[in-house]
Amino acid sequence: MLVALTVVTSVTALLLAAWCGWAAYRDQSTKDWHFIGMAVVTGLALVQLVVGIVQLARGEKPDQGTTIFVAYLLGAFACVPAAAFMSLAERTRWGSVTVAASGVVLAVLEVRLYDIWGG
Template sequence: MLDALTVAVAVTALLLAAWCGHAAYKDQPTKDWHFIGMAVVTVLAFAQLVVGIVQLARGERPEQGMAVFIAYLIGSFAAVPAAGVLSLSERTRWGSVTVAAGAVVLAVLEVRLYDIWGN
């Protein structure tokens, strides 16, 4: 995997988590600009998904198993969009908390992807 992309996804996810956590602290739901932030993080996660699939197609293999790697790769791509959809159904501060939690989950998944790949 590309280490720089993994770090970029994790850092932007943590920034999104802090931003939405601050909104929740101020008792605000997710706003349009939060969804723009979610889109940026999702685009980075999609780029990582594509890079991971390309590396697997070229014959490179993760150290800890391909099935586990693919599952984490798909999960990391889906974490923030799923939290965003849930936040639309909860238009209170808890929607912001949901997105913050989803972004933290994504950051943790990135660390695990790094470990699974075996750098």
């Protein structure tokens, strides 16, 4: 795995979590600019998904198993978009809380992906 990509994705996810957490603290729902931030984080997760699949296709193997690695890759990719759809359904501060939580979850998934690969 690319360590730099994992770190950038984790930091960006935590920044999104802080930003949406601040909006929730101010009793605001997610706004358009939050969705732009979610798109950036999702784009980074997509790049990581593609890089991970390419590395597997080249014959590289994660230390803890290919199946669990692919499952974590897919979960990391789906985490923020799922929260984005939930925040659209919940147009209160709790929508912002949901996105903030997904940012924290994505950062944790990134650390776990690093561990699974053999970091």
